[in-house]
Amino acid sequence: MTKYGRQLGIGPTDNTSNERTPRNKLNLIPEAARTSFVPYAPRAHSINLAEADMTRIAPGRPRASGEAIKVSGKLMDEYGRPIRNALIEIWNANQHGGYTHDEDHSGLPIDQNFLGIGRTLSSSDGNYEFWTIKPGAYLARPDIGRWRPPHIHVSIIGGSSRLISQMYFPNDPHNAKDPMRILMGDSFEANIGKKYIVTDGDFDCGYNFDIIIGGKNPTFFENNIT
Numbered sequence: 001m002t003k004y005g006r007q008l009g010i011g012p013t014d015n016t017s018n019e020r021t022p023r024n025k026l027n028l029i030p031e032a033a034r035t036s037f038v039p040y041a042p043r044a045h046s047i048n049l050a051e052a053d054m055t056r057i058a059p060g061r062p063r064a065s066g067e068a069i070k071v072s073g074k075l076m077d078e079y080g081r082p083i084r085n086a087l088i089e090i091w092n093a094n095q096h097g098g099y100t101h102d103e104d105h106s107g108l109p110i111d112q113n114f115l116g117i118g119r120t121l122s123s124s125d126g127n128y129e130f131w132t133i134k135p136g137a138y139l140a141r142p143d144i145g146r147w148r149p150p151h152i153h154v155s156i157i158g159g160s161s162r163l164i165s166q167m168y169f170p171n172d173p174h175n176a177k178d179p180m181r182i183l184m185g186d187s188f189e190a191n192i193g194k195k196y197i198v199t200d201g202d203f204d205c206g207y208n209f210d211i212i213i214g215g216k217n218p219t220f221f222e223n224n225i226t
């Protein structure tokens with residue numbers, strides 16, 4: 001008998017997802033409550049542009065160490081139409097693979113100049129951009145020697161929905177055995193940022209990550225794991 005409510009049938013993997021799965025039957029929230037209390041993207045002017053620059057804790061502060069990169073892309077629906085004014089939040093580890101987070105007990109070095117979280121709104125063309133530090137890989141499960149490849153977590157809030165995904169980096173040796181990558185199957189390729197040369201600003205390079213919501217070839221979202 002399984003201890004948890006869900007088992008992922010993908011062969012040997014860790015059990016962290018199962019541990020997060022509710023044991024009890026979920027109570028359905030009434031429709032009226034769902035539409036009244038769900039998060040909603042704030043108006044455009046309520047987002048500070050500096051919040052998209054994660055390379056500094058605040059404007060004028062020292063730059064975080066590591067490879068400064070730009071992450072940009074377009075948020076669109078299944079027909080390629082732009083999704084405007086969606087709240088996009090990203091978070092990633094520092095160059096050593098450590099998160100500035102109370103629950104990161106890895107002991108990896110913390111960069112005091114890198115908080116690792118940022119947010120912005122998609123533009124009228126559905127475009128978004130962030131500036132961050134390329135994350136390092138980290139040993140997520142020391143007991144079984146499982147690494148997580150460098151990745152950037154992405155959350156999108158638009159209307160009453162929140163979708164969560166991850167952007168990966170091309171040609172990383174840890175990509176192949178990543179549990180999330182295994183779940184993604186063939187759609188993994190779409191979650192790899194496409195490297196490009198950055199000509200504006202002092203950045204090493206950029207990665208393009210277009211996000212498609214809905215349709216036959218949507219971006220893989222963790223919310224869809226069943």
Ligand SMILES: [Fe+2]
Pocket residue numbers: 148151153
């Ligand atoms: Fe992570």
